[in-house]
Amino acid sequence: xxxxxxxxxxxxxxxxxxxxxxALQKADxxxxxxxxxxxxxxxxxxxxxxxxxIPAEGExxxxxxxxxxxxxxxxxxxxxxxxxxxxKIPGTxxxxxxxxxxxxxxxxxxxxANLYLQFSSIFGCSVDDISLSIRxxxxxxxxxEIERMRFAAALADKVAARVPEILEPGKAEITAAGEIEAxxxxxxxxxxxxxxxxxxxxxxxxxxxxxAAAVPSYLASPTGGEGxxxxxxxxxxxxxxxxxxxxLVDYVFAHNGYICDHARIxxxxxxxxxxxxxxxxxxxxxxxxxxxxxxxAVCGDIYQRMLDAAAECGYGDTFMGVGExxxxxxxxxxxxxxDEFPFIAQNxxxxxxxxxxIALEPKVILPGLGVAGIENxxxxxxxxxxxLSRFADAxxxxxx
Amino acid sequence: xxxxxxxxxxxxxxxxxxxxxxALQKADxxxxxxxxxxxxxxxxxxxxxxxxxIPAEGExxxxxxxxxxxxxxxxxxxxxxxxxxxxKIPGTxxxxxxxxxxxxxxxxxxxxANLYLQFSSIFGCSVDDISLSIRxxxxxxxxxEIERMRFAAALADKVAARVPEILEPGKAEITAAGEIEAxxxxxxxxxxxxxxxxxxxxxxxxxxxxxAAAVPSYLASPTGGEGxxxxxxxxxxxxxxxxxxxxLVDYVFAHNGYICDHARIxxxxxxxxxxxxxxxxxxxxxxxxxxxxxxxAVCGDIYQRMLDAAAECGYGDTFMGVGExxxxxxxxxxxxxxDEFPFIAQNxxxxxxxxxxIALEPKVILPGLGVAGIENxxxxxxxxxxxLSRFADAxxxxxx
Numbered sequence: 001x002x003x004x005x006x007x008x009x010x011x012x013x014x015x016x017x018x019x020x021x022x023a024l025q026k027a028d029x030x031x032x033x034x035x036x037x038x039x040x041x042x043x044x045x046x047x048x049x050x051x052x053x054i055p056a057e058g059e060x061x062x063x064x065x066x067x068x069x070x071x072x073x074x075x076x077x078x079x080x081x082x083x084x085x086x087x088k089i090p091g092t093x094x095x096x097x098x099x100x101x102x103x104x105x106x107x108x109x110x111x112x113a114n115l116y117l118q119f120s121s122i123f124g125c126s127v128d129d130i131s132l133s134i135r136x137x138x139x140x141x142x143x144x145e146i147e148r149m150r151f152a153a154a155l156a157d158k159v160a161a162r163v164p165e166i167l168e169p170g171k172a173e174i175t176a177a178g179e180i181e182a183x184x185x186x187x188x189x190x191x192x193x194x195x196x197x198x199x200x201x202x203x204x205x206x207x208x209x210x211x212a213a214a215v216p217s218y219l220a221s222p223t224g225g226e227g228x229x230x231x232x233x234x235x236x237x238x239x240x241x242x243x244x245x246x247x248l249v250d251y252v253f254a255h256n257g258y259i260c261d262h263a264r265i266x267x268x269x270x271x272x273x274x275x276x277x278x279x280x281x282x283x284x285x286x287x288x289x290x291x292x293x294x295x296x297a298v299c300g301d302i303y304q305r306m307l308d309a310a311a312e313c314g315y316g317d318t319f320m321g322v323g324e325x326x327x328x329x330x331x332x333x334x335x336x337x338x339d340e341f342p343f344i345a346q347n348x349x350x351x352x353x354x355x356x357x358i359a360l361e362p363k364v365i366l367p368g369l370g371v372a373g374i375e376n377x378x379x380x381x382x383x384x385x386x387x388l389s390r391f392a393d394a395x396x397x398x399x400x
Numbered sequence: 401x402x403x404x405x406x407x408x409x410x411x412x413x414x415x416x417x418x419x420x421x422x423a424l425q426k427a428d429x430x431x432x433x434x435x436x437x438x439x440x441x442x443x444x445x446x447x448x449x450x451x452x453x454i455p456a457e458g459e460x461x462x463x464x465x466x467x468x469x470x471x472x473x474x475x476x477x478x479x480x481x482x483x484x485x486x487x488k489i490p491g492t493x494x495x496x497x498x499x500x501x502x503x504x505x506x507x508x509x510x511x512x513a514n515l516y517l518q519f520s521s522i523f524g525c526s527v528d529d530i531s532l533s534i535r536x537x538x539x540x541x542x543x544x545e546i547e548r549m550r551f552a553a554a555l556a557d558k559v560a561a562r563v564p565e566i567l568e569p570g571k572a573e574i575t576a577a578g579e580i581e582a583x584x585x586x587x588x589x590x591x592x593x594x595x596x597x598x599x600x601x602x603x604x605x606x607x608x609x610x611x612a613a614a615v616p617s618y619l620a621s622p623t624g625g626e627g628x629x630x631x632x633x634x635x636x637x638x639x640x641x642x643x644x645x646x647x648l649v650d651y652v653f654a655h656n657g658y659i660c661d662h663a664r665i666x667x668x669x670x671x672x673x674x675x676x677x678x679x680x681x682x683x684x685x686x687x688x689x690x691x692x693x694x695x696x697a698v699c700g701d702i703y704q705r706m707l708d709a710a711a712e713c714g715y716g717d718t719f720m721g722v723g724e725x726x727x728x729x730x731x732x733x734x735x736x737x738x739d740e741f742p743f744i745a746q747n748x749x750x751x752x753x754x755x756x757x758i759a760l761e762p763k764v765i766l767p768g769l770g771v772a773g774i775e776n777x778x779x780x781x782x783x784x785x786x787x788l789s790r791f792a793d794a795x796x797x798x799x800x
Contacts, residue, residue, distance in 0.1 A: 004615075004626075005626075005630065007630050008630075035599075036599070037599045037601075037618070038631070041630070041631050045630075046630075047618055047630065047631055047632065047633050048617075048618045049599065049618040066616070066617075066618055066620075066725070067616040067617060067618060067624070067725060068724075069616075070615075070616060070617070070618075070633075074630065074633075106513075108512065108513040108514045108517075109512055109513075109514050110512050111512060111513045111598075112508065112509055112510050112511060112512065112513070112598050113506075113508040113509075113511045113512070113513050113515075113516035113529075114508045114509050114529060114531075115513075115598065116513035116516065117508075129513075129514060131514075172586075174585055174586065174588065175585065175586045177585055178581065178582035178583070178584070178585025178586050178589075179582050181578065181581060181582060181585065182578035182579050182581060182582035183578070184578070185574055185575065185577055185578025185581065185636075186572075186574065186575045186578050188574065188628055188638065189578075189628070190603075190627070190628045190629035190631065190632045191603030191604065191628070191632065191635065192601050192602075192603045192629075192631075192632040194601075194631075194632075198511075198512050198515065199435075199436070199437045199449065201437075201592055201594075202592075203590075203591030203592045204591070215404075215470075216466070216467040216469075216470060217448075217466075217467060217470070218437070218447055218448045218449040218466055218467060218470075220466075224467070226404075226405075227590070228588055228589070228590045228591070228656075229590035229592075229654070229655070229656045229657055230405065230407050230408075230441070230445075230446075230447065230474065230656055230657055231438070231441050231447055231590065231592075231594075231656070231657030231736060232447065232590045232591065232592040232594075232654075232657075233447050233470075233474075235591065236585075238588065254629070254632075255629070256628075256629045256630055256631070257629055257630055257631035257632075324468075325466070325467060336631060
């Protein structure tokens, strides 16, 4: 009846499944049952709701709750079946020749407790966490994924280039935000930005101006902002931008699943010298980090070197937040979700690998003045970080 | 340092806490530990991250991870403390004179399994689900909440009134969506729309045109749409709207926490007669339901009567979706989240109560033609449903 677009091809999906199977074998799992929406898409090529059974050996079986025909059209997997209740999973697995698992892996980092208890009872076996393996696999991007992320990055640049036409003194942050967002939508922004962290949420990103840009929030991010709502108090608010203020446009472009995280500082006229100085210091840290962040480098070490470099320039107390409000990371993996592995964060033992993609965001919070710094989505190559963005990193002055 | 806005006053928050305490006592819980962002805001008046301990008797204690000063400014609770790790919760409770619970209630419908296991180990006691009680309390709105929802409804009407200026043949759905969204933002739309269901997500809502409006998706909703992305395949896509097509604008206005869900059909010129006929039938069902949905009415019965009424007009197979793709509800509670109690759904035993607010959405999916029907956010009163919206329900023709 409908013409559905096919998702990623079998050559993209099947190696992902095989990588998870290796991880299952190594950790002595009999199988994984994937239920989270992003992981489902990653391993099946469709976002339709259901349960994806991946045995440690053998063929994956996608059981679809909604919408079956669409899943069949989108996914390159061979075995796809319509199923209305999780209670029928064990019987269906047996129909397809699977022995029921003795040890089952599920995404216990995101699976709600009630569902965890339900699946434990349905399977009557040990259900353990497999999310770490999934996140490690997803951290390393394929050429297919890198291509999509380059495309998202080009669109993020295009949005940044439009920003100076939209910002002006006297306009409310939220009005400017809406205009930027409308332009992003016309370029194909998918709207929804997914985070994996419990309670994590983001709407496009943060457009913040002047002193209000330094307002901290509940979000695991160096910037917060008053926001437009008590419930979701982050990002653009009703404050009017003023001449002489900085405006942070830290926006995510999410295109066909993949995310580019991108922040630039715009100046409504001349800014206090301290902001330019701080911004330059952040660009130097970004450049240094690009050479430190090579395959094999330990994420916690990179984090510490960035902190040390910030302290050397006098930003020890304001780098990535003020005092106790400091966020304990300077970068995070991006891909289908905004908060992927690796985290350039305190005590992280994970080593960088080629083709990981991280959003590196050295930022300084200057109470009373706002925010300075940068964020670019960067590919880990043998020679260090390579930014996917082209839009200049300097503070951009918006002319009257 | 910053001027934070105060959240809802103590007269609003304390009775909510007291209602949960009654529920705890009835179900023999010693206490609840609230961790989900929306529930935290509901019971504390702040959205800052943390853990809210509500003993069955005594004073609530809000332990804040991020951001403490902001939480203190926003919340009217008396006892607020800064805390960096959940492991320190039991010690902190003892410092504040609490005996540790033998039976603790948590939101097991949303709490990730890993956190559930962590809290079970931290408390060393039985951790059971308290989400049903929380959702029942939240389902009945206070005058403060009804006032906020009326305000959101007025803004939703304002957006609908602007839609005819934005829709035009030849424009892509996603471009029109962005323009509508920008206008909503300028009116103060908070952007983020929260859903409680695992995997549930929505970006503003669905702008869908012509036959593409009948495309089903993974979302628990009568409409889906191709969407702009394989990952988040719902809502507006790249299709261009054409003369002679219907356009569904089913948009949520989320203002200062509270949601109005609002759908209208717009016509780009004359539509096939079948769409007008189906739309009129849905308006009749809406009107009938308004008189059935009185306090004490059982939600499953209302659902069945709506189904019967649809079948009588010949829409038995297309009401709320086609065949197996039919969604098994015709309305849902709204408030801080889009999918609140009560659900006007199959087999729902819950009885309506005065001051519940539901989004009632009788809709017909007509493959090849699109969607007809309506959605209004309605208050349950002694006399039945009272719509919070004023914008006319009929199909609106967009003139050239």
